[in-house]
Amino acid sequence: MVKILHAKEVSFIWDILNEIPDPEIPVISLVELGVVRGVEWVDTQLQITITPTYSGCPAMRMMEMDIEQSLRKEGITDFKIAMQYHPAWTTDWMSEATKSKLKTYGIAPPQAHTKQRIGVLISDAPTEVACPQCNSVNTKLISEFGSTACKSLMKCNDCLEAFDYFKCI
Numbered sequence: 001m002v003k004i005l006h007a008k009e010v011s012f013i014w015d016i017l018n019e020i021p022d023p024e025i026p027v028i029s030l031v032e033l034g035v036v037r038g039v040e041w042v043d044t045q046l047q048i049t050i051t052p053t054y055s056g057c058p059a060m061r062m063m064e065m066d067i068e069q070s071l072r073k074e075g076i077t078d079f080k081i082a083m084q085y086h087p088a089w090t091t092d093w094m095s096e097a098t099k100s101k102l103k104t105y106g107i108a109p110p111q112a113h114t115k116q117r118i119g120v121l122i123s124d125a126p127t128e129v130a131c132p133q134c135n136s137v138n139t140k141l142i143s144e145f146g147s148t149a150c151k152s153l154m155k156c157n158d159c160l161e162a163f164d165y166f167k168c169i
């Protein structure tokens with residue numbers, strides 16, 4: 001069994017992980033979200049390193065179970081999921097392609113970059129968030145918490161659509 005496992009390329013494992021959708025945003029995968037930090041062999045055991053998005057994020061346990069199930073389905077049973085808390089997860093780990101997927105899905109992607117956010121609280125309303133429907137930046141914050149704790153609920157003053165904004169952290 002160990003031999004078979006070693007024959008599988010690490011990139012194949014990444015491919016499997018990249019098929020696992022985020023439990024909250026099914027259009028993006030755990031890899032795209034930036035939760036999966038590493039796939040490597042530690043002695044004879046495969047280790048998958050993940051970083052939680054938000055501490056206490058209720059979806060995290062579900063993500064772990066999804067990873068376990070997906071790997072087992074491919075016959076990979078000898079592996080360990082390691083949690084890595086430092087460096088802390090940041091929305092900067094999402095690629096531009098991932099952010100545009102969020103937008104297509106109707107969620108305004110995180111806007112700021114790390115250096116602009118230093119000293120800014122997570123709960124601070126972003127200055128300019130474009131509406132995912134009409135691209136207008138004439139939007140306002142309705143509630144700091146949208147459908148989940150990591151999103152704010154916003155509303156567009158132009159097309160009047162309410163939408164989720166993925167907060168920057």
Ligand SMILES: [Zn+2]
Pocket residue numbers: 131132133134135136156157158159160161
């Ligand atoms: Zn709009």
